[in-house]
Amino acid sequence: MVDLKPRDITFRIRQSTLELAVCLHRFNQHIVHKMPRPDTIYTVRGTAFHALAHKYVNYLVQTNQSSDHVYAESLTQDGAIFDTDAIALFREWHAKHLFQPDFIFGNEVRVLLDWDLNPAPPETPPRLAPFSGDLDRVEIDGTTGDIYDYKTSFAIFNPTTVQAYFYPWLLRRQFPHLRTIRFHLDFVRFNAMKHREFSVAEIDEREGDIILLTKRLFKALDDRVWPVIPNENCSNCTLECPLVKAGMTREAIGQIASYEQAVSMTQELYALENKATHFKAVLRNYVAENGPVEILHHRLGFKKKVKKKYPPGKIMVLNDKYGFEESRGLASDQKELNKIMRTYPEYVTELDAFAKDQSTTDFQFMPLDPTLESVALPPAVEEWKDD
DSSP states (O other), X not given: OOOOOOOOOSSOBOHHHHHHTTSHHHHIIIIISOOOOOOOHHHHHHHHHHHHHHHHHHHHHHHTOSOOHHHHHHHTTSSSOOOHHHHHHHHHHXXXXXXXXXXXXXXXXXXXXXXXXXEEOTTOOTTTOOEEEEEEEEEEETTEEEEEEEEOOSSOOOSOSHHHHHHHHHHHHHOTTOSEEEEEEXXXXXXXXXXXXXXXXXHHHHHHHHHHHHHHHHHHHHHTOOOOOXXXXXXXXXXXXXXXXXXXXXXXXXXXXXXXXXXXXXXXXHHHHHHHHHHHHXXXXXXXXXXXXEETTEEEEEEEEEEEEOOHHHHHHHHHHXXXXXXXXXXXXXXXXXXXXXXXXHHHHXXXXXXXXXXXXXXXXXXXXXXXXXXXXXXXXXGGTTO
């Protein structure tokens, strides 16, 4: 049973709503008071690409084709899309994709759920259907559903955001017969995909997280308390930040107010990284001759690291024995061999008999007390920890 009391709300609970609510001040301004977020080059580009992609895939479904590059090119010539970057991305994207129309359930699939988390008709108002999502492309094959979300960003990232489980949850509620749902981020700029697969049990567990996040928003509505919570999304926030008014700098919060400020910060970062590289080099030489340098709860020094070295000839013999490709594992590190071992433990067991230890040293910060691994490094040296 869902423990949510119906409310007369004017907004919907979407993945973007939940992500905005990391900072309740932003949620209050943009969602409750409906302060518009200004269009950026990023949003204009994304909207333009999505328009082209949706028209193209809809046409393929209607004509039962896996591709039609002539029609795709015609979409870029009709004058409806002016963003040259979006057009270039679309051309690259459609040239490298083949589709299976029989499995495509739809594009821009809107899913609405009522207060009991049951599917609701598309025209249902927010006060009756609070949960909503627009899925770029949905494919269904038997009991397996696939959700594709197009990304025009300049970076590839793993599907670990709220969206990665919110969309599968919506689809699970819309189609209860599905047993497996896969979420795909399609990074069109790089012709790359990132995937995440969910079982029904995993999605049902995530449902509890979604309800808790929703209750947090409703509590803020009841209490009328909207605290500012600095987070990684501050860099794209255009609001007047109360923390800035209180005396904090935008740099300290992480808010980038303009491209010019981004340029200034980039210049400073470039100088700091060059300075850090220089410091590492001279300190490495100093510590090698004079021993570790201690600060607070840590020391900077060399830590012995032992790696196993495997004879290439033996690897090739074992590959032949187990029916692997001849070159498999020749460039493998221990991490890769551990993956192989989970499936073929006897392979690595035989290989270990011929392994030789190879000692090296890593230059890094280490806790003075090995039992205090969780003690934080000073902010100025935190970035060196994983070197």
